[in-house]
Amino acid sequence: MDFTYTETQQMLRDTLARFLADTYDFDKRQKMLASEAGYDPGIWRALATELGILGAPFAEAHGGLDGGALENAIMMEELGKVLSIEPYLQTVVIGGGALKSVGGAQAEAHIPAIVSGEMVIAFAYAEPQGRFDLATVRTTAKADGSGYILNGHKSVV
Numbered sequence: 202m203d204f205t206y207t208e209t210q211q212m213l214r215d216t217l218a219r220f221l222a223d224t225y226d227f228d229k230r231q232k233m234l235a236s237e238a239g240y241d242p243g244i245w246r247a248l249a250t251e252l253g254i255l256g257a258p259f260a261e262a263h264g265g266l267d268g269g270a271l272e273n274a275i276m277m278e279e280l281g282k283v284l285s286i287e288p289y290l291q292t293v294v295i296g297g298g299a300l301k302s303v304g305g306a307q308a309e310a311h312i313p314a315i316v317s318g319e320m321v322i323a324f325a326y327a328e329p330q331g332r333f334d335l336a337t338v339r340t341t342a343k344a345d346g347s348g349y350i351l352n353g354h355k356s357v358v
Contacts, residue, residue, distance in 0.1 A: 206275070209266070210268075210271065210272065210275055213254060213257055213266075213268075213272060213275055213276070214275050214278075214279060216252055216254065217248075217252070217254060217275075217276060217279040217280075218279050218282075220247070220248075220252060221279060221280070221282070221283045221285065222283075224244055224247075225283040225284075225285065229241075230283075230284065230286065233286055234286060239286065240286045240287050240288060241287075244287055245287055245288070245318050245321070246318045248287065248289075248318065249316065249317055249318025249319075250317070250318060253266075254266070254276065255289075255292075255293060255315060255316050255317075255318055256315075256316035257272035257273070257275075257276055257293075258270070258272045258273045258276075258293065258294075258297065258298075258301075259297065259301070259312055259315075259316055263308070263309075263312040263313050263316060264312075264313050264316040264317065265312070265316055273293065273294050273298075276289060276293070277289070277290070277294070288321050288322070288323075290324075291321075291322050291323060291324040292315055292320065292321050292322040293315060295322070295324050296311075296315065296322030296324070297312060297315050297322075300312050300315075323358050324358070325355035325358045326355070327355065327356050327357045328340065328353070328354060328355060328356060329354060329356050338353075339353050339354075340352065340353025340354070340355065341353060
């Protein structure tokens, strides 16, 4: 079994590593954490537009690079090396992964927005009373016209 990266995968890794080396240091990261957004939206846009790599795990039809789980792993490894606070896991891996699995109109509408950096997804699953029992959910979603009304409390979002 050959575990060597393809040329494209190595280029993805090298490009992201160079960008993060120029972008992240401890002081910059601390300032980003203290900001209202909790990350630097400019870096997020750069990952999408200048580098064009938020689409690494998505199909070309959605504006992606036609990758998959390995491209996500490469991105996560490089982001982890600098303790990145960009919402890659929540937006691309979890949200985008769910959209890829579901497919259809939702995927067609939202994956291109993730790839372009226009969409950021919050993964809100934990509730204070749930602790170690994730099945203890009190948040509700009730249909209201063409949308829903969410009511409840999520923690660690």
